Amino acid sequence: xxxxxxxxxxxxxxxxxxxxxxxxxxxxxxxxxxxxxxxxxxxxxxxxxxxxxxxxxxxxxxxxxxxxxxxxxxxxxxxxxxxxxxxxxxxxxxxxxxxxxxxxxxxxxxxxxxxxxxxxxxxxxxxxxxxxxxxxxxxxxxxxxxxxxxxxxxxxxxxxxxxxxxxxxxxxxxxxxxxxxxxxxxxxxxxxxxxxxxxxxxxxxxxxxxxxxxxxxxxxxxxxxxxxxxxxxxxxxxxxxxxxxxxxxxxxxxxxxxxxxxxxxxxxxxxxxxxxxxxxxxxxxxxxxxxxxxxxxxxxxxxxxxxxxxxxxxxxxxxxxxxxx
Numbered sequence: 001x002x003x004x005x006x007x008x009x010x011x012x013x014x015x016x017x018x019x020x021x022x023x024x025x026x027x028x029x030x031x032x033x034x035x036x037x038x039x040x041x042x043x044x045x046x047x048x049x050x051x052x053x054x055x056x057x058x059x060x061x062x063x064x065x066x067x068x069x070x071x072x073x074x075x076x077x078x079x080x081x082x083x084x085x086x087x088x089x090x091x092x093x094x095x096x097x098x099x100x101x102x103x104x105x106x107x108x109x110x111x112x113x114x115x116x117x118x119x120x121x122x123x124x125x126x127x128x129x130x131x132x133x134x135x136x137x138x139x140x141x142x143x144x145x146x147x148x149x150x151x152x153x154x155x156x157x158x159x160x161x162x163x164x165x166x167x168x169x170x171x172x173x174x175x176x177x178x179x180x181x182x183x184x185x186x187x188x189x190x191x192x193x194x195x196x197x198x199x200x201x202x203x204x205x206x207x208x209x210x211x212x213x214x215x216x217x218x219x220x221x222x223x224x225x226x227x228x229x230x231x232x233x234x235x236x237x238x239x240x241x242x243x244x245x246x247x248x249x250x251x252x253x254x255x256x257x258x259x260x261x262x263x264x265x266x267x268x269x270x271x272x273x274x275x276x277x278x279x280x281x282x283x284x285x286x287x288x289x290x291x292x293x294x295x296x297x298x299x300x301x302x303x304x305x306x307x308x309x310x311x312x313x314x315x316x317x318x319x320x321x322x323x324x325x
Contacts, residue, residue: 003058003086005034008048008072010064012039013092023063023090026109030116034061039068049075052085059086059304061115065093066144070283073125073301074141082125082297086304088115094167094214095284098144101209101224103307115305123224125300126208128282130292142282143301145212145219146294147205148270149185149234150242152279153178154213155286167214175213179243183276184236187290191231191265200236200275206268206294207232210252212284217252221262227298231263266296 007027009020024036035057039045049060049072060076062069069089076085090111091099102123105111126142154174163170189197189204205212207219207230222230237245237259248254255262272278272290280287 002032004056005031005059005061006048006052006057007034007036007061007063008039008045008052008068009036010039010045010062010068010093013064013068013094023108026112027061027090030112031059031061039064043071045071046075046078049073050079051075053079053081057085059088061088061090061304063090063092065091066095066098066283067285068093069098070140070142070144070285073143077125077141077297077300082300083122083302086120086302088304090115094163094170095212097211097214098209098283100211100215101144101222102303104305111305114307118305118307120302120304121225121306122299123301123303124208124227125297126206126229126282127295127297128287128292129295130280130287130290132288140282141297141300142208144209144283145205145207146280146282146287146292147203147212147232148278148280148290148292149201150175150178150203151205151212152281152286153181153183155281155284156279159286171213171216175246176243179239179246182239185278185290186273186275187278188271188273189231189233190267190269191263192267196231196263197233197261198273201233201278202237202242203232203234204270205232206230208296213249216249218249218254220252220255225299227296228264228266229268229294229296231265231268233261233263235259235261266298268294 045068053076062072089104129139157177158170158174184200205218207222210219210222212218219230254260270292278290
């Protein structure tokens with residue numbers, strides 16, 4: 001029996017606004033009968049996915065980027081149906097770094113063909129908890145990564161400046177601007193209850209997937225279904241050294257530097273101790289300031305339309321999924 005399928009399109013995504021009719025027609029041709037909805041506001045995809053999961057849909061296809069995908073994952077997990085509802089991805093957004101990690105093609109028609117012919121696999125999700133300035137505890141899920149420091153500042157700067165020259169250029173320029181602004185936060189980091197760092201940091205990233213910032217290979221050894229995060233910690237550095245190290249993020253060679261340390265664990269906590277503000281983000285969306293707690297949700301979601309054997313990620317190397325699991 002064909003899965004009942006809902007297509008959630010974010011019309012604000014970089015390539016979504018002018019493709020609605022063509023996308024729906026292509027998906028119907030590939031998958032059979034589908035229902036189509038468009039998001040109308042931030043976080044609307046959380047509600048749509050939650051209602052769809054509870055309403056009997058067996059597959060939700062996301063037309064958007066990492067932020068929309070994160071919202072859909074949150075809605076499905078809030079419904080308690082992560083293992084029963086498949087999530088497919090048509091990469092239309094700015095970053096689409098999760099798609100890179102799992103080998104979903106960048107070209108839309110190729111992504112639809114792979115969604116039709118590919119396999120579904122179980123992946124981990126991340127759950128983050130933080131408190132608002134009013135002291136209210138907030139919980140949400142993410143699929144790809146969450147971090148603070150330069151990444152949080154970059155996300156805010158990119159959002160303010162826009163992406164008129166494309167996402168890769170926008171995030172590269174945003175990162176350079178964030179480095180130029182400076183402001184090093186002092187933090188305490190705990191991995192599975194053990195303090196691993198106290199002091200200044202330029203960047204901290206909790207990676208489930210391998211990429212962020214539209215192609216930066218921030219966690220090159222991360223695996224999406226190994227039941228743990230890869231924590232990347234870049235110690236406080238001067239602006240000149242940070243700028244000189246920046247290109248290594250795209251190659252995934254930054255782990256060789258002594259000021260970059262990596263840890264693995266299932267629960268990571270970060271607390272602000274002083275210094276500059278520690279702005280947080282998750283899957284390319286701003287969150288606010290520390291403190292924050294990240295917890296792994298092993299095997300929480302099923303992703304549809306993955307190649308077998310796995311296709312290479314968008315740069316030709318690196319696949320962030322253990323296919324033997």
